[in-house]
Amino acid sequence: MKIIMKHVIKNIFEKKLRSAIVLLTILLSTLVLFIGLSLNPIINETYSSMLQGSYGNANLVVNKNADDGSPFYETSELDLGELTPLNQLDLIQASGKTKLHEDEKTVSIYGLDTEMATEMDLIDVITGEVKLDHDTVIISQRAALDYSLEIGDRLEVTRGNDTYEFVVGGVSKPDGLFHSEKGNLLLITDSQKVNDMYGISSMVASTLLQVPAEELDSVITSLREGNKHFAVQKINDAETILRDEQTFQMVMMLSIIIIVLISAYVISSLTKLIITERLPVMGTFRSVGAHKGMMNRVLFLEFFVYGVIGSVFGMVLAVILLPYAADVFNEYKEYGVETIVTYDVVYLLTALLFGMLFPAFISFFRILKANRKPLKEVLFDTSFTPEKRSKWTVILGILFLALSFLLYFLNKYDGILLAILSLLLLFISVVMLMPTLLNGISNIMQMIMRSSSSGELKLGIKNIAGNKIVANNVSMIMVVFLLLLMVGISSAGIDRYVTNTLKKDFDITLSLPSNNQAIANEIKEMDGVSASYEQFISLGTSTLNNVEASFVIQGVHDFMEMDDFFEGITYVDIDKDKLTSHKNAIILDEYMTKKYNLSIGDSIEIQPVDLNNEPIEHSKPMEMIVSGTMDSSGFSSSRNSAFIPQPFFEAYFAGIFHELILRVENGYTADEVKESITDTYINHDLEVVTFDEMLGSQKATIDTLIDGITMIIGLGMVVGILGISNNLMVSFNQRKKEYAILYSVCMSKGQIVRMLLSEMLTTFLAVVIIGLFGGIALNILLTKLLYAIGMQTEFDFTFGLFGLLCLVVIILLSLSSLSLVRKVFKLNMIKELRYE
Amino acid sequence: MNRELGRHEEMASMIRTEKLCKSFKVGSNDIAVINDVDITIDSGDFVSIMGPSGSGKSTLLYLLGGIDEPTSGRVFFQEKDINQMKDKEKSRLRRTSMGFVFQFYNLVQNLTVEENILLPVTMDRKKPADYHEQLNEILEIVGLSERRNYTPRELSGGQQQRVAIARALILNPALILADEPIGNLDSKTGTEIMELFYRINKEKGITIVQVTHSEEAAEYGNRLIRMKDGMVQEPVFISK
Incomplete structure (x- = not known):
C-alpha cells in the first residue's frame, strides 16, 4: 500500500502541468460552490440587518393619519393605554438644502432625543458629544469623510426663504438612522430645533416603539383600537421587500449548476485522458500480480488525492475570498452598509465533500470500464484509438433531444424542475450526438474539399470525426460554449427587459401610508x-x-x-x-x-x-x-x-x-x-421614486446580479479553458506516435502542422455550426426556465454574444495551435517510433 | 571489403553510407550506437541486417531512411546526400522513393485499409482516383482485396502488416526499409510476409533492407549484414 501511495503521489508531482489543471479545476469548483451557497444568506443577513439597523431596536412605528392636514401630533395624543414600552423615541423631520464642495445637497434634519436614539442603537457617536445644544448636529462618519467636516464646522441649511446655521457637534458611525442617508446629508439635532423650523412647539411626526417581541401582535391590536387617527405598523411590514430573493437564489443556483456541469465535464474529460495514459502502467502492475480490484483502488485513490488537495486549497481560498465576493453583491456598499459575512459550516462541509469526492465519483465508472479490459490489451493498448460511433448512443442522443423538447411542450405551467430537466437533456443529447454531428460536418467538408490536392488538409478534416482525442476536444469546447451562451442569453434578456421593454407610463410613483x-x-x-x-x-x-x-x-x-x-x-x-x-x-x-x-x-x-x-x-x-x-x-x-x-x-x-x-x-x-x-x-413616511430612479435601481440590481454571475461564470470559463487547453496539450502527447508514423511514411513536419491547422479550423467550423443550432435550441428551452423564475419576457438568440464566444474559441484554438506547432517542430520522431 | 567495392563498381548503388556515426548522450557520456559504418546497397538487393540487441541495426535502418540524423558521416540515396536535404525534400523522398514497414505496423487507426494505403498518395498531392489500378493490384498482391474498407483494429497482425507493406508499395518506391517486419507475428504468418517481400523484390525489382533477428527471415535476402557494437561485420552473400 505504501508503494502504491508513493506511486500515486509521485504521479501527481511528476505530471506537474496536468496535476495543476486538475487541482485548479477542483479548487475552482469547490470555491464557486461554497461562495455560491453562502452568498444568498449573507446578502439576506446584510439587508435585514441594514433594515433592522435603520430602526435600531424599535419594532413598531406609529404615524398620524393626517385627516386634519397636519402630520404632527403631541406625544400625549398617542394613547399607549396600559402599555409600557421598553423604549420610545419620538421623531420630527424637516428638509432643506446646503452647499458642500460647491454641490447643492438635499439635507434631511431629524429632531429627536439623541440619548434615547443611542440607547435604541439608532446612532452611535464616535467623536464629539451625544447630548446636543440647540444648534448642534450629529453627522455620519461617511459625511464627515466625504465632505471633510469636523467637529465645530458650520453648516448653512436653507429652507424656502429661511436659512439655518448648524454646528457639527458629533460624528456617528454610518449605521442605524444614517443608513437612509445614501447620497444626501442627514443631520440629527434636538427636536425643538426642528419644531422651531416649522414654527411649532413640542410636536412630533412619528414614534418608534420597542415592545417585547412576543407581545407585538397584541400591542398592535390594542394600539390600533385606542388610536384610530394613527397608523401602527410593524417595522418589517413598514418596508417593502428590498430584493427579489427568489430570483437571486434561482440565478445563483443556475450559476452553480452551470459551473458544476463545466467542472464535471472537464474533470470527466481529464479522467478519460489520464486513465488512457495510465493503462500501460496499470498493465505492468497487473502483470506482476495486482488484481483488477486493486488497480481500481489505485486509480480511485489517485483521483481522491487530487480531490482532497484541490478541495482543501479551494476552501482556504473560498474562505479568504467570500467577503470580497459578497461585497460585489452588496448594492448598498457605497452607502456604507457593511457586508455581514458569516461562514456556514454546512455549506463548508458540503463544498469540501463535493470537491473531495466529485473527481473520484466521476472517474469511478471510467476506471471500472478501463480495468475490465483483458491484461494483454491493457499492456499493449495505445491511446490512439478511433472514435467509435455506437448506434445506441446516437439513438439515445436523438431520444434525449426529442424528450427535451417534449418536456418543453409538456411544461405548460412553466415548472422549474421540468425546465431544468429539459435543459439537462439537451446538453446530454448534444454530448451524445457530438460524434455523429462531427462526422456529418466532416463528411460535408470532405465533399467540398474533394477537388483539393492537399492531403494534409483532408486528413485534418477527417480527424475531426474519426479521431477520439480530437472529437473529445471539440465536445468539450462545445459544452463550455453552450453553457456560456446560456448565461449570456439570460443576462442579455433580463438586461434588455429592464432597459427596453418596460414602458415609461409615469414620471413619479409614491407609496402612501x-x-x-x-x-x-x-x-x-x-x-x-x-x-x-x-x-x-x-x-x-x-x-x-x-x-x-x-x-x-x-x-x-x-x-x-x-x-x-x-x-x-x-x-x-x-x-x-x-x-x-x-x-x-x-x-x-x-x-x-x-x-x-x-x-x-x-x-x-x-x-x-x-x-x-x-x-x-x-x-x-x-x-x-x-x-x-x-x-x-x-x-x-x-x-x-x-x-x-x-x-x-x-x-x-x-x-x-x-x-x-x-x-x-x-x-x-x-x-x-x-x-x-x-x-x-x-x-x-412617503416613499417617492421617479421612473428613472426606479429603472436605475432595477438596472442596478440586475447589473449587480449580472456582475456577480459574470464573475462566477468567468471562473467557469477559466475552468473550461483550462480543461480545453489541457485536453489539447495532453492530446498532443498522446498523438505523438501518430505524428511520428505519419512523418515516417509520408509527411513532412510542415504537412503535420498544416494537418493540425486544418483540424483547428474544422473544429472552429463545427463549433460555429453546432453552436448556432445548439444555441437556438438552448434559447427555446431556456425561455421556460426563465419564465419559471418570473422573467416573462422575450429571450432572443443574441448573435453578438454568439460572435463574441466564437471569437474567444478561435483565439483559444489559435493560441493552443501555436504551442502545438512549436511542439511538432521540436518533436523527436525517432523516440516515438518503437525501436531498440 | 574488396568484394563489396567490386559489386559497387559493377552496379549503380541504391543507398550507401560514408563513415556513418551516431551517438546518444547518456548523462554526460556519449554512447556510440553506430560507429564508422561504410556500406553500399545496390539496386535490386534484398539485404538483411542482423545482430544482437543494442548492436545498432534499427538505428542504421532509420539513418538510411532519413528519419534519424547521423552525428557524423553521410548517407547517399541514389547518390544524393539525404542529410543535406530539407525536411520537406526528405519527406518527399520517403513518400515517393522509399517505403517503411515497422514491427508494430504503425497504421493510422482511424483510417480504413484503403485510406492507409493511399496516405502517401494524398500527401503527395496526387489524386487517389488516379491510383485506382495500382491500389487494386497491390491489394491483390497482399491479399486484402476483400478487406479494403476495414479499419486496422478489425484486422489480424499479419493482415495489418500486409497493409503496411501495401502502403510502402503504393508509390512504387525504389527501396523498402523494414524494421523487424515479422517480429510481432507468428511463424506461419511471418513466413507468408517474408514470401511476400521476396516476391516484391523479385517481381518488382524493389530493393529491400530489413532488420531481423530471424535467421530464417534473413535467408529470403541475397545479402546479410551482421552488426556488433555499432560496427558492420564482414558482409555475407547468400546464394539463391
Missing part, C-alpha cells in the same frame, strides 16, 4: 402634476389545473381609464358586458390565460394572501369571472397582474399597497416634483 386618502388628494392637485392614477394593490393565489398561481390583484375604478393611462398595458380581448354586469369580473394577462388554458367566461377562485403568501385572516377564496385578457409585459415582468372592480377589491382584498402614480406637467421635471412632495410631506 394606509388609509390616507387626504394626502393622495393633495398631491394630485400639486403644482407640476399633470395626471395621476391611484393604485390599490393586493395579492392572491389560485389553484389552477392543480398548479398554484400567484396574482398581483389590483382594484380598478374604471378599466378603460386604466388602459388609457398605462401604455404598458394593452387589452387584448375584453367582454364589456361581463365587466359591467359581474361585480367579480377579472382581467388577466394573456400569458396566464394561455398558461392555464382559461377563456373569457371561465371562473377561477382566488384566495387573498398577505406579503408572506399566507391567507389573510377571515378571508376565503373568492370566485372571479374571467372577463378580459391583456398584455401587461410593459407593465410587469412577471405578467401576473389581475384587475378587478374596485368595490369587490375593497370588500374582499386587503389593500397591501396604496400607490399614487403621477405624470409631470410640461415645464417641470420629475425630480423637481419629487422634491416638492418630499419637502411637503417629509413627516409622512
Whole structure:
C-alpha cells in the first residue's frame, strides 16, 4: 500500500502541468460552490440587518393619519393605554438644502432625543458629544469623510426663504438612522430645533416603539383600537421587500449548476485522458500480480488525492475570498452598509465533500470500464484509438433531444424542475450526438474539399470525426460554449427587459401610508402634476389545473381609464358586458390565460394572501369571472397582474399597497416634483421614486446580479479553458506516435502542422455550426426556465454574444495551435517510433 | 571489403553510407550506437541486417531512411546526400522513393485499409482516383482485396502488416526499409510476409533492407549484414 501511495503521489508531482489543471479545476469548483451557497444568506443577513439597523431596536412605528392636514401630533395624543414600552423615541423631520464642495445637497434634519436614539442603537457617536445644544448636529462618519467636516464646522441649511446655521457637534458611525442617508446629508439635532423650523412647539411626526417581541401582535391590536387617527405598523411590514430573493437564489443556483456541469465535464474529460495514459502502467502492475480490484483502488485513490488537495486549497481560498465576493453583491456598499459575512459550516462541509469526492465519483465508472479490459490489451493498448460511433448512443442522443423538447411542450405551467430537466437533456443529447454531428460536418467538408490536392488538409478534416482525442476536444469546447451562451442569453434578456421593454407610463410613483386618502388628494392637485392614477394593490393565489398561481390583484375604478393611462398595458380581448354586469369580473394577462388554458367566461377562485403568501385572516377564496385578457409585459415582468372592480377589491382584498402614480406637467421635471412632495410631506413616511430612479435601481440590481454571475461564470470559463487547453496539450502527447508514423511514411513536419491547422479550423467550423443550432435550441428551452423564475419576457438568440464566444474559441484554438506547432517542430520522431 | 567495392563498381548503388556515426548522450557520456559504418546497397538487393540487441541495426535502418540524423558521416540515396536535404525534400523522398514497414505496423487507426494505403498518395498531392489500378493490384498482391474498407483494429497482425507493406508499395518506391517486419507475428504468418517481400523484390525489382533477428527471415535476402557494437561485420552473400 505504501508503494502504491508513493506511486500515486509521485504521479501527481511528476505530471506537474496536468496535476495543476486538475487541482485548479477542483479548487475552482469547490470555491464557486461554497461562495455560491453562502452568498444568498449573507446578502439576506446584510439587508435585514441594514433594515433592522435603520430602526435600531424599535419594532413598531406609529404615524398620524393626517385627516386634519397636519402630520404632527403631541406625544400625549398617542394613547399607549396600559402599555409600557421598553423604549420610545419620538421623531420630527424637516428638509432643506446646503452647499458642500460647491454641490447643492438635499439635507434631511431629524429632531429627536439623541440619548434615547443611542440607547435604541439608532446612532452611535464616535467623536464629539451625544447630548446636543440647540444648534448642534450629529453627522455620519461617511459625511464627515466625504465632505471633510469636523467637529465645530458650520453648516448653512436653507429652507424656502429661511436659512439655518448648524454646528457639527458629533460624528456617528454610518449605521442605524444614517443608513437612509445614501447620497444626501442627514443631520440629527434636538427636536425643538426642528419644531422651531416649522414654527411649532413640542410636536412630533412619528414614534418608534420597542415592545417585547412576543407581545407585538397584541400591542398592535390594542394600539390600533385606542388610536384610530394613527397608523401602527410593524417595522418589517413598514418596508417593502428590498430584493427579489427568489430570483437571486434561482440565478445563483443556475450559476452553480452551470459551473458544476463545466467542472464535471472537464474533470470527466481529464479522467478519460489520464486513465488512457495510465493503462500501460496499470498493465505492468497487473502483470506482476495486482488484481483488477486493486488497480481500481489505485486509480480511485489517485483521483481522491487530487480531490482532497484541490478541495482543501479551494476552501482556504473560498474562505479568504467570500467577503470580497459578497461585497460585489452588496448594492448598498457605497452607502456604507457593511457586508455581514458569516461562514456556514454546512455549506463548508458540503463544498469540501463535493470537491473531495466529485473527481473520484466521476472517474469511478471510467476506471471500472478501463480495468475490465483483458491484461494483454491493457499492456499493449495505445491511446490512439478511433472514435467509435455506437448506434445506441446516437439513438439515445436523438431520444434525449426529442424528450427535451417534449418536456418543453409538456411544461405548460412553466415548472422549474421540468425546465431544468429539459435543459439537462439537451446538453446530454448534444454530448451524445457530438460524434455523429462531427462526422456529418466532416463528411460535408470532405465533399467540398474533394477537388483539393492537399492531403494534409483532408486528413485534418477527417480527424475531426474519426479521431477520439480530437472529437473529445471539440465536445468539450462545445459544452463550455453552450453553457456560456446560456448565461449570456439570460443576462442579455433580463438586461434588455429592464432597459427596453418596460414602458415609461409615469414620471413619479409614491407609496402612501394606509388609509390616507387626504394626502393622495393633495398631491394630485400639486403644482407640476399633470395626471395621476391611484393604485390599490393586493395579492392572491389560485389553484389552477392543480398548479398554484400567484396574482398581483389590483382594484380598478374604471378599466378603460386604466388602459388609457398605462401604455404598458394593452387589452387584448375584453367582454364589456361581463365587466359591467359581474361585480367579480377579472382581467388577466394573456400569458396566464394561455398558461392555464382559461377563456373569457371561465371562473377561477382566488384566495387573498398577505406579503408572506399566507391567507389573510377571515378571508376565503373568492370566485372571479374571467372577463378580459391583456398584455401587461410593459407593465410587469412577471405578467401576473389581475384587475378587478374596485368595490369587490375593497370588500374582499386587503389593500397591501396604496400607490399614487403621477405624470409631470410640461415645464417641470420629475425630480423637481419629487422634491416638492418630499419637502411637503417629509413627516409622512412617503416613499417617492421617479421612473428613472426606479429603472436605475432595477438596472442596478440586475447589473449587480449580472456582475456577480459574470464573475462566477468567468471562473467557469477559466475552468473550461483550462480543461480545453489541457485536453489539447495532453492530446498532443498522446498523438505523438501518430505524428511520428505519419512523418515516417509520408509527411513532412510542415504537412503535420498544416494537418493540425486544418483540424483547428474544422473544429472552429463545427463549433460555429453546432453552436448556432445548439444555441437556438438552448434559447427555446431556456425561455421556460426563465419564465419559471418570473422573467416573462422575450429571450432572443443574441448573435453578438454568439460572435463574441466564437471569437474567444478561435483565439483559444489559435493560441493552443501555436504551442502545438512549436511542439511538432521540436518533436523527436525517432523516440516515438518503437525501436531498440 | 574488396568484394563489396567490386559489386559497387559493377552496379549503380541504391543507398550507401560514408563513415556513418551516431551517438546518444547518456548523462554526460556519449554512447556510440553506430560507429564508422561504410556500406553500399545496390539496386535490386534484398539485404538483411542482423545482430544482437543494442548492436545498432534499427538505428542504421532509420539513418538510411532519413528519419534519424547521423552525428557524423553521410548517407547517399541514389547518390544524393539525404542529410543535406530539407525536411520537406526528405519527406518527399520517403513518400515517393522509399517505403517503411515497422514491427508494430504503425497504421493510422482511424483510417480504413484503403485510406492507409493511399496516405502517401494524398500527401503527395496526387489524386487517389488516379491510383485506382495500382491500389487494386497491390491489394491483390497482399491479399486484402476483400478487406479494403476495414479499419486496422478489425484486422489480424499479419493482415495489418500486409497493409503496411501495401502502403510502402503504393508509390512504387525504389527501396523498402523494414524494421523487424515479422517480429510481432507468428511463424506461419511471418513466413507468408517474408514470401511476400521476396516476391516484391523479385517481381518488382524493389530493393529491400530489413532488420531481423530471424535467421530464417534473413535467408529470403541475397545479402546479410551482421552488426556488433555499432560496427558492420564482414558482409555475407547468400546464394539463391
